[in-house]
Every structure is written in C-alpha cells, then in structure tokens.
Amino acid sequence: MTEIARFSHGSRVPGWDEPVDLELDPAEVPDPATTDVPDDLREEIEGYMTRYPDRHSAALPALTAAQHRHGWCSPEALEQVACVMRVTPGYLAALATFYDMLRVEPAPPGTHAIYVCTNISCSLNGADALYDAMREAAGDDEAFDVRAFECLGACDIAPMASVDGTYVGPLAPADCVRIVEQCRAGEEVLPERQLARRRAADSVAREAGLK
Amino acid sequence: VSSDLLFEGIDEPGLATLDGYRRRGGYETLPKALRMSRDEVLNELIESELRGRGGAGFSMGKKASFLPKGDMDKYLVCNADESEPGAFKDRELMQKNPHQLIEGLIIAAYAAAVTRAFIFIRGEYAEVADILERAAEEAKEAGYLGERVLNSDHNLILWVHRGAGAYICGEETALLDALEGKRGNPRLKPPFPANQGLYQGPTLINNVETLSNVPHIIAMGAADYVKLGVPNSTGTKVVSVSGNVQRPGNYEVELGISSRELICGLAGGPPAGREIKFWFPGGSSSPVLTADDLDLPYDFDSMAKAGSMLGSGSIIVVDDSNDVLDVALKVAKFYRHESCGKCTPCREGTNWTVKMLERIQRGEATPMDLDIMASVQERIIGHCLCVLGDSMAMPIGSMIAKFREEFEAHMESARDAADRAAIEAAA
Numbered sequence: 001m002t003e004i005a006r007f008s009h010g011s012r013v014p015g016w017d018e019p020v021d022l023e024l025d026p027a028e029v030p031d032p033a034t035t036d037v038p039d040d041l042r043e044e045i046e047g048y049m050t051r052y053p054d055r056h057s058a059a060l061p062a063l064t065a066a067q068h069r070h071g072w073c074s075p076e077a078l079e080q081v082a083c084v085m086r087v088t089p090g091y092l093a094a095l096a097t098f099y100d101m102l103r104v105e106p107a108p109p110g111t112h113a114i115y116v117c118t119n120i121s122c123s124l125n126g127a128d129a130l131y132d133a134m135r136e137a138a139g140d141d142e143a144f145d146v147r148a149f150e151c152l153g154a155c156d157i158a159p160m161a162s163v164d165g166t167y168v169g170p171l172a173p174a175d176c177v178r179i180v181e182q183c184r185a186g187e188e189v190l191p192e193r194q195l196a197r198r199r200a201a202d203s204v205a206r207e208a209g210l211k
Numbered sequence: 212v213s214s215d216l217l218f219e220g221i222d223e224p225g226l227a228t229l230d231g232y233r234r235r236g237g238y239e240t241l242p243k244a245l246r247m248s249r250d251e252v253l254n255e256l257i258e259s260e261l262r263g264r265g266g267a268g269f270s271m272g273k274k275a276s277f278l279p280k281g282d283m284d285k286y287l288v289c290n291a292d293e294s295e296p297g298a299f300k301d302r303e304l305m306q307k308n309p310h311q312l313i314e315g316l317i318i319a320a321y322a323a324a325v326t327r328a329f330i331f332i333r334g335e336y337a338e339v340a341d342i343l344e345r346a347a348e349e350a351k352e353a354g355y356l357g358e359r360v361l362n363s364d365h366n367l368i369l370w371v372h373r374g375a376g377a378y379i380c381g382e383e384t385a386l387l388d389a390l391e392g393k394r395g396n397p398r399l400k401p402p403f404p405a406n407q408g409l410y411q412g413p414t415l416i417n418n419v420e421t422l423s424n425v426p427h428i429i430a431m432g433a434a435d436y437v438k439l440g441v442p443n444s445t446g447t448k449v450v451s452v453s454g455n456v457q458r459p460g461n462y463e464v465e466l467g468i469s470s471r472e473l474i475c476g477l478a479g480g481p482p483a484g485r486e487i488k489f490w491f492p493g494g495s496s497s498p499v500l501t502a503d504d505l506d507l508p509y510d511f512d513s514m515a516k517a518g519s520m521l522g523s524g525s526i527i528v529v530d531d532s533n534d535v536l537d538v539a540l541k542v543a544k545f546y547r548h549e550s551c552g553k554c555t556p557c558r559e560g561t562n563w564t565v566k567m568l569e570r571i572q573r574g575e576a577t578p579m580d581l582d583i584m585a586s587v588q589e590r591i592i593g594h595c596l597c598v599l600g601d602s603m604a605m606p607i608g609s610m611i612a613k614f615r616e617e618f619e620a621h622m623e624s625a626r627d628a629a630d631r632a633a634i635e636a637a638a
Contacts, residue, residue: 012548051370053284053327053410056392060375064334098394098551100376101334115335119296120495120527120541121453150378150545151296151495152335155453155527156460165337196338200303201452201460202215203222205477211462 005147014097014104027090030083037080041069045084055085059095063102071111072103100149107145112183114138115149115162122151125170127159133173134161137180144180157195167195216427216439216447217420218463221307227342229349232310238355240426244318245363247429252322256425258433260445265290265381265418266493266522268511271425275323277405278413286409287325288390288416289316291332291343292374292381296495296545297525300449301419303461305332306339308423309346315425317355317367323415326366331386334375343371378549382597383416384408385551396553397597418523420449441467444510448524452478455485455530464509471505474528485530489613493522495542496602498609499529518609535614536621539607540568546603557600560591564607571618574625581618585611 009017044065048058062085066077073096078089085092096102101113116122116131131148138144152167154160160169163179168190171179175190182189191197205211225231232238244252257272278285289312293301305312312330320328330347332340347369350356358366372390374380380389384398387409408414424446428436437445444466450473453459457479464473474480474490481487489499492509498519500507507513514521529538547561567584570576588604588611595601611618 054391057372057390059392060334060389061373064373064375094394095375095392098377099334099374102375118541119545120491120529120538121297121459123537123541124454124527124529124533149335150548151294151298153293153299153302153333155297155299155451155525158453158459162335165335167338196306200218200221200307201458201478202218202449202462204460205458205462206215210477 027088029086029088030079032083035079035083037083038069041065041080042084045081049085056087058085059087059092060099063092063096067102069109071107071109072105074106103145108143111143111145112164113162114144114146114164114179114183115152116146117150117152117154117158117160117162118148119151119155121155122158122160125158126173129173130159130161130171130176133176134179137176141180144183154195156201157193157198160195163189168193169195215463217304217308217311217423217449218461221303226308227306227310227346229310229346229353232308237310238314238353240430241314241317241355242361244321244429245361245365249322249324252318252429255429255433256319256322259424259428259436260433260443261421261424261428261436262444262511263418264420264424264448264524266295266496268521271417271421274405274417275319275415277403278323278325278415279406280324284327284410284412285323285325286412286414287316287320287323287328288383288386288409288414289328289330289419289422290381290383290386290416291330291336291419292386293336293419293523294333294378294381295523295525296542297451297453297491297527298494298523299451299453300461300524302336302339304419304423304449305336305343309343310350311423311426312343312419313346313350313355313369315422316369317350317360318425318429319415319417319422320367321360321363321365325415326368328367328369329390329409330369330371331380331390332371332373333380334373337373340371340373347371377551378545379551379597379599382599385597386416387414394551396551397595397599399596440465441508441510443512444521448509448521450509451523451525452528453526454490454528455481455487455533456528457482466510467508467513469505470507470509470526473509474505474526478526478528481528481530485532488529488531488533489535489610490529491525491527491606492517493520494525495527495545495606496598497522498605499613501613534621535610535617536568536571539610540565540572542606543568543603546599550599554595554597554600556591556594557603560587560600561603563587564603571622572625574622574627574629576622576626578619578622580622581611581615 045062048061049055070077082089157169261271262268380395385395389395404414588608591600591604
C-alpha cells in the first residue's frame with residue numbers, strides 16, 4: 001500500500017507548524033516596477049485573465065504556466081504570478097499547497113511528472129508493485145517527479161500511469177525502465193500502449209457480437 | 212437490450228473533428244433547438260426524464276428550470292472533473308466525441324438563457340482538454356459559439372478551464388470555488404447554485420454525459436427518448452466497468468439491463484477460476500454489493516433499493532483473491548487524502564478510519580474497534596457540507612456489515628502473528 005506523503009509534523013502542508021512572525025510587514029501585491037516577469041509568461045497569464053469576469057479565476061492556469069517555466073511553484077514563480085494577477089503571493093501559496101498537480105517542493109524546469117495510479121482498480125491489477133518499480137527506475141534523478149496518484153480516470157488500462165500528461169497502460173513493472181529512458185531521450189512514451197490510440201471496449205464488444 | 216446513442220460509432224476516425232462530427236449529422240439538432248422557444252426545449256428536457264449522470268441523479272430538465280428568468284449574468288458549468296475512482300466514461304466521451312458535448316452544452320445554455328459557459332476539466336486529463344479546446348475553437352469558427360449563434364439571438368462564450376488535481380472539485384460547489392480561483396472548498400447549501408453559484412450568479416451545473424445526451428433528446432424527441440431504459444431511469448448509460456474483469460472498459464447500455472449481463476457478459480467477468488466477491492455499483496463511494504446481487508437490474512431505483520446507488524455508473528469488481536481489508540484501506544486512504552478539511556467529521560473521520568484499519572492490519576485492534584469504526588461512519592454521514600465524507604463512510608460501513616467475519620478473522624490472525632513476533636523477540 002502506497003503511503004500518502006506527509007511532513008514530519010503529520011500534515012500534507014509544509015510549514016503548518018511554523019508560527020507566524022508577527023514582526024513581518026503585511027504581505028503586499030508585488031510591485032510591477034521591481035518585479036521581473038518574463039514577457040511571454042506575463043502575456044500568457046494576462047490571456048487567461050481576459051477569459052473570466054473575475055481575474056482571480058485565472059489563478060490555476062497561471063500557476064500551471066509558472067510551474068511549467070520554473071519547474072515548481074517557487075517563491076519567485078509565485079511572486080511573478082502575483083505581480084501580474086495583482087494578488088498577494090500568499091493567496092497563490094494557499095492554492096499551490098491545495099492542488100496536487102502544483103509542486104511545492106523544488107524541482108528543475110522540465111521535470112517529468114510521472115503519476116502512477118494506485119487507486120482501487122489499478123491496485124487490484126498490481127499498481128503498488130508498478131509504483132515501486134517506477135520509483136526504482138527513476139532513482140534519485142531529480143528531473144523525475146514520480147508520485148503515487150489517486151484515480152486518474154483510466155481504469156480500463158489498469159495498472160496505468162500518466163507520463164507528462166500522456167496516459168499509458170496496462171503497464172508491467174518491467175516497462176518502467178523503458179519509460180524513464182524514453183523520457184530522458186525526449187521520445188514518445190510507449191506509443192503502442194497510449195490510451196489515446198485505444199479503441200472503446202464498447203466497439204470491440206459490438207464487433208465480437210457481444211452487443 | 213443494448214442500444215447505442217452516445218457511443219454510436221465512437222471509434223469512427225475523425226469523429227473528434229468538426230468535419231467528422233458533421234459528416235454524420237452533427238450540429239443538425241442545434242438549429243432545430245434554436246427554432247424552438249427556450250421553454251419548449253426546457254420542456255423536452257423535463258419530459259425526457261433525463262437524470263443527471265454525474266452521481267446525484269437529479270432531473271436535468273428540472274434543474275435547468277430552477278434558474279431564475281430574466282436578464283442577468285447566468286452561467287453554465289460543465290462538470291468534467293471526473294475523479295471518482297472507477298469512473299472513466301466522461302474521458303472517453305470527450306476524447307472521442309467532443310462536439311457532441313459542445314452541441315449539448317449550447318442547447319442547454321439556450322434553454323436556460325445562459326450566455327457564458329465553462330467546461331471544468333480535471334488537470335490530469337491534459338490530452339483530453341487539448342482535444343476539447345480544439346473542438347471549441349472549431350465550433351467558434353463555424354459560428355456555433357460566440358455572438359448570435361447561427362444568426363439567432365442567442366450568444367454563448369465557452370472556455371475550457373483546467374483544474375490542478377483535487378477530487379473535491381467534482382463536488383459542484385467546490386468546483387465553483389476552484390473556478391473562481393480559490394481552494395476547492397464546498398459551500399453551504401442553500402443557496403443552491405441555481406440561485407447563487409459562480410460569481411454569485413445563477414448557475415446550471417451538468418455532467419459531461421448528461422449534456423452529451425441533450426442533442427439526442429432534442430433530435431429524437433422526449434416521447435421517443437423515454438422509451439429507452441426503464442421508468443424513472445430513462446435513456447442509455449455509459450457504464451465504466453473495471454477491477455477484476457477480463458474486458459474492462461466503457462459500455463453503453465440501456466438502463467435496467469441485468470447487472471450480471473453487464474459485468475459477466477460484456478466485461479467478461481472475473482479471470483478464469485475466480486469468483487466475484489463484491490462489487491461497487493457506482494464508483495468507490497457506493498456501498499458494496501455481493502455476488503448475490505448480480506441479478507438486479509442496473510438502474511437508479513434498483514440500486515437504491517438494494518442499499519447502494521448507481522452514482523456515476525462505474526462498476527468496480529473485486530474477486531475472491533482479494534482481502535476486503537486491503538480494499539477498505541485503499542478507499543479510506545483515498546478519502547483521507549482528498550478531504551478538503553473544511554468540516555470536522557470528514558477531516559477527522561477519514562483520518563481515524565485509516566488509523567483503525569491500519570490497527571487491524573498490524574494486529575493491534577480489538578473486536579470493539581469494528582463497532583467504533585462503524586459508529587464513526589454513522590457520525591460522518593449527513594454532518595458535512597458535502598458528501599465526500601459520506602462517500603467513504605457508506606462503502607466502509609457496508610464492508611464492515613457484509614464482511615464482519617472476515618475483518619474479525621483478520622484481526623485475530625494479525626494479533627496472533629504480532630504476539631508470536633513479540634515472544635520470539637523476547638526469547
């Protein structure tokens with residue numbers, strides 16, 4: 001059974017047990033004059049902000065974009081997003097610690113996100129061994145963020161994993177080394193086993209005369 | 212008994228593109244709907260008796276009719292945050308036939324007089340979100356979205372909004388908070404979203420499969436649609452079958468089909484030599500049923516009568532090679548992880564349930580613990596803002612009730628093993 005990652009104080013949220021420093025100045029919206037935001041990132045975030053009646057709605061897409069650039073939701077990344085969105089970095093930190101896909105631990109840009117589903121249907125088909133094998137295959141390479149993820153919505157290819165957003169399965173522990181190598185080489189991951197190329201079970205059943 | 216509506220030719224090459232969809236009559240229902248009055252469309256939806264496919268099973272037409280009339284900012288949000296363990300039907304519907312959803316969404320928005328719509332899709336479905344975005348772009352260029360849809364007086368702006376990984380955002384009010392750029396915490400109801408939802412405006416929230424049904428209802432007429440399925444569970448249902456079955460996948464069936472036909476016929480049943488021990492009829496949050504219940508018809512009312520629920524229509528089959536304790540622990544850990552922490556019974560109840568189950572596993576539990584655990588489940592149900600806690604309490608409660616002997620046997624053998632280990636360590 002895969003353990004949910006928790007900090008030593010028992011919470012999933014870092015800094016949960018750190019007392020507030022009452023001497024600090026109140027958090028402020030970063031000053032555009034002194035905050036350096038890359039132009040393309042600013043443009044992307046501003047694009048998201050125009051989609052919604054309230055600019056706050058752009059927070060999740062903006063943080064995702066910043067994470068893509070910085071590798072994780074670093075203080076610098078939060079500062080940049082906060083500056084464009086005109087919110088405090090604290091507002092964004094509250095989001096980054098809530099949503100699983102946003103990283104609050106340092107990771108280099110271009111980190112490969114490998115989520116191994118370890119929920120019921122996948123674990124009934126051997127996902128826990130798959131997760132262990134995937135961690136072993138990635139080793140201590142910090143360019144890999146291997147995580148036991150909750151149901152990814154692909155129980156038809158159990159056990160499966162999402163590799164940088166591409167769903168592949170069914171996987172065996174022996175496939176993990178190849179997946180990691182393909183990520184390193186910048187190749188497509190297990191093309192023959194990508195979910196996008198799989199036919200619906202319904203169509204197969206119809207052809208087999210079951211329906 | 213099986214009929215294809217949403218999954219008709221689902222694997223046709225190019226179906227995900229506008230041309231592919233139009234080639235087989237796509238977007239031909241939209242002009243028909245726009246020629247009808249908004250109330251006529253609404254009436255068709257009510258008379259079709261279409262029940263929401265996201266889990267709650269509430270009448271889609273009635274929900275749309277609850278939105279106040281008049282000129283104001285109203286919203287339609289398509290809930291594509293499919294995260295229920297065992298559910299993967301929306302993924303395939305969006306990936307292979309995104310325009311069916313968009314056409315349904317435009318018609319529903321017209322009926323409810325909504326001018327702004329969002330599809331909230333879970334962040335993990337990045338590939339599917341790309342497909343949806345392309346489809347929405349195509350629809351916009353073809354004049355199905357934007358100002359004056361097909362030269363009618365109906366305007367509609369649609370954006371695909373990606374989440375970032377949180378099961379709770381599938382709960383409709385938590386989804387609204389997430390869409391407003393906050394942590395996904397459920398809201399107190401009432402006010403219901405139909406009165407006060409996104410940005411405090413009246414909001415209609417529908418599941419992907421529900422909206423995908425809409426073009427078919429308008430095309431064939433409610434009178435014909437109600438002939439599909441059984442009374443009070445009309446239409447077809449895309450059912451995700453997974454777990455210990457030989458042919459896992461999505462199957463579209465008419466509601467009311469026998470559960471055995473679905474699990475053992477279409478999905479091939481458990482692997483050779485194995486028997487079905489228990490199954491979740493509606494995702495991991497539904498109370499489990501056993502092999503004795505396999506002959507029940509698969510529809511909303513039959514599942515409710517059997518003490519469970521159809522939910523999102525996701526069957527997880529567990530065979531006799533598995534320990535009920537392991538499955539219970541998986542379920543409990545999932546809900547502990549996903550509890551947003553706003554309500555105490557859910558935040559603490561899920562945590563304590565995991566701790567007690569682990570105690571059983573380690574052999575440190577006493578038989579009384581099962582009763583304590585059952586009472587914890589009872590105290591979660593109905594005491595929180597949303598049903599996330601209930602979603603753990605109901606299946607765990609049902610597992611304890613139906614497999615109590617197995618839990619007790621496990622407890623005893625684990626305790627014996629722990630005792631032996633202690634003696635050996637002392638010696």
